[in-house]
Amino acid sequence: MKIVFAASEAAPFIKTGGLGDVAQALPLALSRFPDTEVLLFLPYYGKIKDDPSIRTEFIASFDVSLSWRTEYVGLFRLISKKRKERVFFIDNEGYFKRDKVYGEPDDGERFAYFSKAILESLVYLDETPDVIHCNDWQTALIPVLLHAFYQQKLGSVKTVFTIHNIEYQGWVHPYFLGEILGLPGSYNSAFQLGDGHNFMKSAILNCDALTTVSRTYAREICDPYFGHGLEKIISEHAFKLSGIVNGIDTDVNDPAHDNSLLFRYDKNCFAEGKAQNKAALQKELGLDVRPEVPLIGMVSRLVSHKGFDLFCDALWELCNWDVQIAVLGTGDAAFENALREASRRAPGKIAAKICFSKDLASRIYAGADLYLMPSRSEPCGLSQLIAMRYGTIPVVHETGGLKDTVLPFLIHSGEGYGFTFQSFTREDLLDAIRRALTVYGTDRELWNRAIKNCMSADLSWKKPAKEYLALYQRLTDNT
Numbered sequence: 001m002k003i004v005f006a007a008s009e010a011a012p013f014i015k016t017g018g019l020g021d022v023a024q025a026l027p028l029a030l031s032r033f034p035d036t037e038v039l040l041f042l043p044y045y046g047k048i049k050d051d052p053s054i055r056t057e058f059i060a061s062f063d064v065s066l067s068w069r070t071e072y073v074g075l076f077r078l079i080s081k082k083r084k085e086r087v088f089f090i091d092n093e094g095y096f097k098r099d100k101v102y103g104e105p106d107d108g109e110r111f112a113y114f115s116k117a118i119l120e121s122l123v124y125l126d127e128t129p130d131v132i133h134c135n136d137w138q139t140a141l142i143p144v145l146l147h148a149f150y151q152q153k154l155g156s157v158k159t160v161f162t163i164h165n166i167e168y169q170g171w172v173h174p175y176f177l178g179e180i181l182g183l184p185g186s187y188n189s190a191f192q193l194g195d196g197h198n199f200m201k202s203a204i205l206n207c208d209a210l211t212t213v214s215r216t217y218a219r220e221i222c223d224p225y226f227g228h229g230l231e232k233i234i235s236e237h238a239f240k241l242s243g244i245v246n247g248i249d250t251d252v253n254d255p256a257h258d259n260s261l262l263f264r265y266d267k268n269c270f271a272e273g274k275a276q277n278k279a280a281l282q283k284e285l286g287l288d289v290r291p292e293v294p295l296i297g298m299v300s301r302l303v304s305h306k307g308f309d310l311f312c313d314a315l316w317e318l319c320n321w322d323v324q325i326a327v328l329g330t331g332d333a334a335f336e337n338a339l340r341e342a343s344r345r346a347p348g349k350i351a352a353k354i355c356f357s358k359d360l361a362s363r364i365y366a367g368a369d370l371y372l373m374p375s376r377s378e379p380c381g382l383s384q385l386i387a388m389r390y391g392t393i394p395v396v397h398e399t400g401g402l403k404d405t406v407l408p409f410l411i412h413s414g415e416g417y418g419f420t421f422q423s424f425t426r427e428d429l430l431d432a433i434r435r436a437l438t439v440y441g442t443d444r445e446l447w448n449r450a451i452k453n454c455m456s457a458d459l460s461w462k463k464p465a466k467e468y469l470a471l472y473q474r475l476t477d478n479t
Contacts, residue, residue: 001472002037002129003030005085006118008111008138009101010040013048013087016101018246018382019136019164022213025249029465031085036469039127041118043110044076044089046097055079056089064120066113067182071095073117075124090117108172108199109180115141116149116181123153131472133160137170140203141181144190147206148183158475160468161207163200165379166221166228167305170199193229204233208475210241211468213380214401218243226377244468245404246380247461248389255390260362267455270391271448274366281367284360285351287324294440295324296433297368297392299361299383302331302339302354307374307397307424312338314426319346323437326364327352365390370436374421374429378402384418388454393447394418395432411439414449417457 009015010023023040031038048054056076063070074091090096095110104110115134119142122129134142143159174197177183190205191197204210212218220226222235234241251257255273256266262280265273275291282289296318300306312335318325319342327339327350339352353360365371371387373396380401384394393409396402398420409416419436421428440447 001035001131001469001476002127003039003472004118004122004129004132005038005040006115006132006139006142007040007042007135008114010042013042013054014045014101018380021249021382022164022246023135025247025461026465026468027085028083029461030469033465033469038085039129040085040087041121042087042089043096043114044074044091045101046093048089049091049097059088060124062120062124064113064117065182066109066116066180067178071113073120075121088121090114090121092117108170108176111138111170112141112180115139116145118142119145119150119154123150128155129157130476131158131160133162133468134203134207135162136164137168137199140170140199143206144183144187144202145181148187158208158472159206160209160211160471160475161203163210163212163221163379166200166226166230169201169228169230171196172199173197201230201233204230204237208240209471210234210237211471212241212243214245214404215243216403217379217400220377220400242471244464245401246382246385247464248382248385248459250389250460253386253389255366258362258366260359261366267391267452270451270455274391274451277363277367278369281326281363282324284363285326285353286347287326287351288348293322293324294369294437295326295367296370296372297364297387298325298327298329298372299364300329300373302329302335304332305376307376308332308335310374310376310424310426310429311372314429315342317430318433319349321437325350326368328355328357328360328364330354330356365392368392369440370395370433372433373397373402375399375402376424381405385459388417388457389459391451391455393436393450393454395436396420397424397429398422409439409450409453411446414446415453417450417454
């Protein structure tokens with residue numbers, strides 16, 4: 001089976017969020033199955049092009065039409081002996097040699113070009129895939145462009161569209177269809193939503209299979225609270241909707257081999273390793289070095305979507321408890337300032353690092369006792385999975401992928417992974433933390449059982465990749 005994976009970012013080349021992790025790990029996992037061939041397509045951003053550690057070779061150049069004009073396409077391929085999947089970069093410096101990956105005024109046009117350039121590249125390369133897997137709004141135009149312009153050239157290829165975050169949908173002015181895409185007016189209804197035109201709507205209508213990154217989120221986005229205006233359309237196409245929970249790269253996220261840590265450990269010797277990392281983290285962050293005090297860690301964007309309004313509302317009560325809190329991240333100025341003020345008023349107890357550091361993030365995952373993730377909504381979430389991998393017990397709001405991945409820890413049986421709360425309220429958040437602290441403070445054997453459960457869980461991409469491959473197979477079997 002030949003699979004094309006289209007994404008606007010993928011680690012280690014370029015990454016701004018969780019999509020970058022998925023687009024790195026899933027194609028790699030798929031390529032390990034027998035009789036599969038994976039082609040990953042990415043924009044050739046300036047940051048990639050100027051990185052001497054990323055070696056590429058020029059394949060070809062040709063033009064692609066955008067309505068009444070043509071645009072240059074440079075096609076490059078990654079030179080690598082380690083990767084089984086083939087990685088291609090679409091080059092056009094006018095669109096991709098920018099300071100920012102996203103947030104440009106012409107983002108709609110940039111990624112419309114990228115989507116069409118992928119299809120044109122497949123024609124040029126004489127590659128006819130079985131499936132094209134599209135991700136988020138940046139590649140959402142591929143299904144409709146395939147139907148409009150490439151059916152005869154690429155045959156009966158099937159399309160899968162994955163929603164990683166429904167809040168970002170790809171909105172454009174109605175003129176966009178004719179002036180940029182060159183689509184006739186008959187396609188208006190596939191895009192029109194309210195007063196604008198919506199990339200994601202067109203993908204939902206035109207793809208062969210619609211997925212999102214957790215089972216619970218697949219149900220949630222059919223509801224107005226989570227659907228952000230697309231809930232009715234998604235509900236009408238629920239027959240092709242499924243949720244597949246993300247994994248993490250367990251080779252990259254591995255406390256036994258993480259060079260960011262002063263003390264490495266695994267599930268068979270975690271007690272001493274976590275204790276040593278905790279003491280080192282407390283010292284690094286200026287917290288009181290106390291082995292007995294529970295340390296709560298957070299690594300996150302500081303935005304209300306991640307529950308920081310709720311967390312800040314509960315923060316001063318937490319300050320009255322015998323706990324320590326370590327927060328790493330950047331985001332809204334109001335939350336940044338609130339955390340700076342809290343760390344100033346409670347030195348030795350609260351540490352807020354308003355920045356991002358991958359190495360410090362690893363040390364928080366390893367050194368904390370609890371990992372707090374009170375997200376208002378969460379399509380899947382990767383942080384709770386990384387925390388579990390490092391033996392840090394998650395405390396999460398039961399939403400989206402957090403509900404699917406953090407099974408409540410059952411004190412009577414010792415099964416489960418963490419502590420959860422259902423209602424998005426200060427009281428329920430504090431209650432979940434209190435329940436976790438009770439086990440931490442009164443039954444260390446039970447607490448260690450929870451740690452062992454987390455570190456023994458299969459959080460890899462093996463199972464999700466099998467589910468995606470089964471989905472692709474069902475689509476092609478029905479051709």
